[in-house]
Amino acid sequence: MEKGPYPFLKKLYLKPKGDIKRALEGMGVRWIRVVNPYDVENSIRVIGEAYNSEYSGLKVIISDAECALEAGRKIRQIRAKAIERGKRWVERKLGVDEDICTGDHSCISYNGCPSLTVRNNPNPLKDDKIAWIDYSCIGCGLCSEIAHVARLCPSFYQVDRVVNPSFWERLVFRVRTFIIERLL
Amino acid sequence: MKLLIASVGGLGIGVFVEWLSVAAILEGMNPSVLNLPGVSQRAGRTLSYMEISKDETTFSPFPEKGRVDLIISQEFLELIRLIKEGYAGKNSRVLGTTYRYYTTHEKLSLRKDPYTYENFKKLIEENSKEHIVVDIYEMGISDFSNAHLLGLLYSSGYLPFIKRESYEEAIRRVGIEVERNLKDFALGCELLGRSGERKCLINENEEVLSELPEGRIRESIRKAGSLFGRDVETVIKRAVTQLIRYQDVGYAELYINRLNSILDCIPDADRETDIGKEFVREFAKTLAVRMMYEDIIRVAELKVSRERFKRIKRLYRIGEDDVYWIKDFFRPDLYEIYGILPGSLGKVFERMFSGFGLSIKVEVFTNHVSGFLILKAISKLKFLRRLSLRYERENSLIEAYIEHVRRALSYGLDIAVLAARGGAIVRGYGDVRRDTIESWKRFSKLTNPQAMSSFLNEFFAESRFLTQTS
Numbered sequence: 001m002e003k004g005p006y007p008f009l010k011k012l013y014l015k016p017k018g019d020i021k022r023a024l025e026g027m028g029v030r031w032i033r034v035v036n037p038y039d040v041e042n043s044i045r046v047i048g049e050a051y052n053s054e055y056s057g058l059k060v061i062i063s064d065a066e067c068a069l070e071a072g073r074k075i076r077q078i079r080a081k082a083i084e085r086g087k088r089w090v091e092r093k094l095g096v097d098e099d100i101c102t103g104d105h106s107c108i109s110y111n112g113c114p115s116l117t118v119r120n121n122p123n124p125l126k127d128d129k130i131a132w133i134d135y136s137c138i139g140c141g142l143c144s145e146i147a148h149v150a151r152l153c154p155s156f157y158q159v160d161r162v163v164n165p166s167f168w169e170r171l172v173f174r175v176r177t178f179i180i181e182r183l184l
Numbered sequence: 185m186k187l188l189i190a191s192v193g194g195l196g197i198g199v200f201v202e203w204l205s206v207a208a209i210l211e212g213m214n215p216s217v218l219n220l221p222g223v224s225q226r227a228g229r230t231l232s233y234m235e236i237s238k239d240e241t242t243f244s245p246f247p248e249k250g251r252v253d254l255i256i257s258q259e260f261l262e263l264i265r266l267i268k269e270g271y272a273g274k275n276s277r278v279l280g281t282t283y284r285y286y287t288t289h290e291k292l293s294l295r296k297d298p299y300t301y302e303n304f305k306k307l308i309e310e311n312s313k314e315h316i317v318v319d320i321y322e323m324g325i326s327d328f329s330n331a332h333l334l335g336l337l338y339s340s341g342y343l344p345f346i347k348r349e350s351y352e353e354a355i356r357r358v359g360i361e362v363e364r365n366l367k368d369f370a371l372g373c374e375l376l377g378r379s380g381e382r383k384c385l386i387n388e389n390e391e392v393l394s395e396l397p398e399g400r401i402r403e404s405i406r407k408a409g410s411l412f413g414r415d416v417e418t419v420i421k422r423a424v425t426q427l428i429r430y431q432d433v434g435y436a437e438l439y440i441n442r443l444n445s446i447l448d449c450i451p452d453a454d455r456e457t458d459i460g461k462e463f464v465r466e467f468a469k470t471l472a473v474r475m476m477y478e479d480i481i482r483v484a485e486l487k488v489s490r491e492r493f494k495r496i497k498r499l500y501r502i503g504e505d506d507v508y509w510i511k512d513f514f515r516p517d518l519y520e521i522y523g524i525l526p527g528s529l530g531k532v533f534e535r536m537f538s539g540f541g542l543s544i545k546v547e548v549f550t551n552h553v554s555g556f557l558i559l560k561a562i563s564k565l566k567f568l569r570r571l572s573l574r575y576e577r578e579n580s581l582i583e584a585y586i587e588h589v590r591r592a593l594s595y596g597l598d599i600a601v602l603a604a605r606g607g608a609i610v611r612g613y614g615d616v617r618r619d620t621i622e623s624w625k626r627f628s629k630l631t632n633p634q635a636m637s638s639f640l641n642e643f644f645a646e647s648r649f650l651t652q653t654s
Contacts, residue, residue, distance in 0.1 A: 093500055099486050102478060104612040104620070108291045114194065118291050120321060125422055125469045128294045128608070128644075135327035136194060148513045151543050153613040154483050157550070159500050162507040173507040180556050184490050 003038040003141060020062050031059040038065055038142060040149045068140035089163040092139030096131045100155040103128035107153070110146050131155065185343070186243070187234040188252045188271055190262040192285040197258065199360055200330040201232045204337075206354035207346050208236050216242045229262060236343075252276055254342050258333060259285050260317075261299050267311050277342050278308055278315035283328050294644040316340050318375055327499070331355065331365040335372020348373070364501075401433075404440045408447065411455055412464045419465055423472035430476045431569060439475055442586055443468060449593050463601045467589060470607040474585060477578045478613065480520055485563035487512055487550055510550045517543040517614050523574030524565060530573030543614070581610070581621065588628045602636040603628075609643060 024032055031053065035043045043063070050059045066074075082089050098121070108116060108131060115137040118129040133143070144156035162169065187204075191197035201217055208215040213236050220231040233247045250273035257263035257280040272278060282301050290297070301317050308315050318336065320328040337343060338351055355365050401424055409417030420443070427436040446467060454460040476482070486492065502508050518540065522533035548555040569575055585607045592603035609624045610617065623643065630636045 095496065095499065097486060097492065098495075099492075100478065100483055102611040102613070103294065104616050105292055105294060106612065106616050108288070112288050114285075116291075117286050123426075125419070125426065125472055127296070127469075129297070135329070144513045148515055148545065151515050151517065151614045152616060154487075154512065154514045154516075156513050157496075158511040158513075159496060159502075160509045160511070161500060161502055162509070165507040170507055176551060176553050179553050180551060183556065183560060184488070184493075 003036060003145065020064075024060055024062075029058050029060050031055050031057060032062065033060075034062045034064050036065050037063045038140065038145065040142070040145050044149070068138055068142075072138045083163055086164050088165060088169075091161040091163060092141070093137050093159050093161075094133050094139060094141060094144055095157050095159060096133055097155045097157065098122050098130055098132070101130040101153065103130045104153075105129075105131065106150075107131055107143060107147050107156075110150055110152075111143050113143055116143050185236045185254065186247065186252050187232075187236065187254045187256065188247045188266065189232040189234065189256045189258075190266050191230050191232075191258040192262060193228040193230050195258050195285070196330050197230050197232055199358065200258070200333065201234065202358050203330070203334055203351065203354045204234065206357055207350040210350040210353055211346050213238060213345065214240050218245055229265075247271055249273075254279065255312075256280070256333070256337065258330070259283055260301070261285070263317075264299065264304055264307070267307060272311040274313065276312045278312045278317070279337060279340055279342060280315075280317045281328060281333065281336075282317060282319045282321075316376070329365070329368050331368035332372035332375065335369040336375050338369075339373045339376045401436060401440055404444060408443075408464070411447075412461050416461060416464050416468065419468045423468055427472060427475060430482070431566065435475070435570070439472060442471060442582075446586065446589060446593070449590060450597075454597055457597070459597045459601065463593075463597055463604055466601055467604040467607075470604055471582070471586070474578075474582050474607055474610065477574075479524060479569070479572075479574050480516055481524060481563060481565050481569055483514075484559040485566075488556060488559045488563060493551075508551075512548045512550050512555075514546040514548065515543050515614075516546075520574070520614065523577075524568055524572045526568065526571045527573045527576050534573070581624075584628070585624075599633050599636065602633060602640060605640060606636070609640075 021032055021034060031050075033046050033050070035046050037043055046061055050061060053059065079089060103121060103126060105118070108118070115134045117132055117134050119132040121128060121130050139158075141158060144158060147153055147156050165173070189197060189201060189204075191200075198219070201219070205215045205217055215234060215236045218233045220233065231247075233245075235242055235244075249270045252271050252273070253276060255263065255266055255272055255276060255278045257266065257278075260280060260282050261284060263278065263280040266272065267278070284297060284299060286297075301319065308317065316336070320332075334351055334355075338346070338348055351369065352366060355369060356362055405417060405420050405424065408420055423439065424436045427439050447464065450460060450463070496502070496508075496510060500508070518537045519534070521544070522530050522537070524530075525533065548559065550556060550559060588606070589600060589603045593600040606624065606627050609627060610620045612620055627636070627639050627643075630639060
């Protein structure tokens with residue numbers, strides 16, 4: 001699955017008009033890589049590749065993805081229309097498990113997202129604040145990606161709430177939930 | 185009526201002011217609004233100045249210091265800043281919440297937030313006629329919104345001329361997330377009458393303890409309670425409850441033994457003093473947290489716990505009929521995996537794999553049957569825990585910690601408090617944990633109380649122990 005906000009709509013609506021890569025090629029740049037900045041691991045690898053490559057000359061890395069805030073703004077009307085017409089829509093949010101977070105705040109030092117914040121620890125035995133994702137989260141998934149790549153911790157999770165699911169998806173969900181409820 | 189509304193960019197002050205204006209118009213009043221936007225998209229200070237009057241008189245386009253009738257704030261620090269800047273006068277009323285929008289620097293700090301209501305209560309009281317500041321966490325609301333605040337404003341009675349129906353009509357007319365906001369508004373109206381409902385992981389499980397037979401554990405708790413006060417008794421009770429959930433009764437007994445071995449070292453004269461009580465509290469807490477180290481068994485157990493599914497549904501407002509998928513991100517390194525094998529077997533693996541900085545990237549859909557079953561199966565490996573390599577290592581670290589506290593205790597209680605607190609340095613997963621363990625080892629070599637306290641200060645003020653791995 002492609003990373004970043006609204007991956008399923010990217011090709012449809014958020015494609016920019018120009019093609020930066022072809023423009024650069026036309027100007028004679030030979031070393032060009034296109035990366036998705038939401039895929040942190042790959043981006044780091046490509047930057048390393050650029051540093052270590054034998055090629056001498058201009059090296060260009062195009063960081064090709066929509067700004068998550070901007071995409072959120074663009075998508076607002078499309079979303080309202082799609083939901084109204086009864087199309088399937090996924091509302092994505094990230095979260096941090098309050099009992100798994102140990103309060104080391106290392107995710108925050110790698111990541112300046114305003115939605116990734118702290119709150120009081122619900123466990124009275126622990127004094128320190130824990131990481132916490134605010135309701136202002138727009139679901140770009142960068143915090144979990146960074147925690148994943150930097151091997152920080154398993155506290156992050158992603159919740160996809162499906163609006164207008166198909167009959168089949170609803171059925172599958174019901175069956176799975178039924179089985180899990182029995183096993184809990 | 186002059187209103188000053190303060191917020192932080194991104195929280196939606198624009199919508200709030202729009203609701204308020206529309207509601208005032210519906211009541212036949214004449215509002216005039218001046219927005220003083222800061223970095224209105226993200227995290228800058230934003231202000232709105234509003235005047236509501238019966239006729240079309242506007243007194244001033246800007247707020248005058250000391251002459252504002254009502255200050256409303258969505259964020260606590262902004263409220264304090266407005267009051268310190270002198271906008272509130274003797275006749276002002278103040279309405280706010282304890283919600284904080286932290287800066288990145290504040291977020292990095294492990295310290296407690298100094299901007300609490302308790303610390304600033306006096307300042308607010310001195311500078312206003314009356315005030316309402318609600319603690320949203322206390323109310324059990326995790327996602328405080330504008331609509332909650334609007335409901336709070338209505339129920340405070342600070343704007344007596346706007347009726348409830350007008351607010352609701354205004355929400356409908358502005359037309360943003362109408363249903364959700366109406367629901368939040370209704371909840372906000374009840375907030376003042378609500379008593380504390382802090383959702384607490386632990387209280388729900390307190391009954392585990394009451395099922396315990398009369399025995400050494402209960403006796404020890406009672407004894408500690410009579411010696412050091414109720415506060416300490418509660419801490420130990422909670423620790424025991426959590427440890428029984430974490431492993432079993434035998435593990436809780438080990439905790440009690442360890443605790444008693446230190447408590448017996450405290451001289452009789454010091455037991456009644458405040459610092460003696462503080463030491464016991466710190467040590468009891470830290471020891472319990474250290475004994476509940478987070479291995480993959482623990483993580484898997486928490487990920488498939490019933491409370492977690494409930495919590496996620498509550499937080500993301502998922503209804504009974506809604507379809508949702510949870511995806512979890514794991515990246516255990518090899519040590520965390522072979523660490524759950526019995527000691528000698530684990531060491532064989534360690535010899536084979538040491539030097540490989542490998543870790544395994546796993547993404548699990550926790551509410552798919554397969555993902556759920558995998559996690560559930562791992563969580564059932566609890567019986568292996570006390571035989572495992574990881575346990576062996578953690579245990580020797582815990583023993584070293586206790587030994588360090590005991591040694592510190594022989595020098596004096598003030599040093600012992602620092603040593604007890606120092607145990608909390610060790611935390612995190614994988615590389616972070618290894619780094620923090622190194623930090624603690626450096627800490628445990630310090631002998632001078634000043635050096636110890638400045639080490640702790642530095643550590644808790646910034647995440648100095650960050651790994652350099654990626």
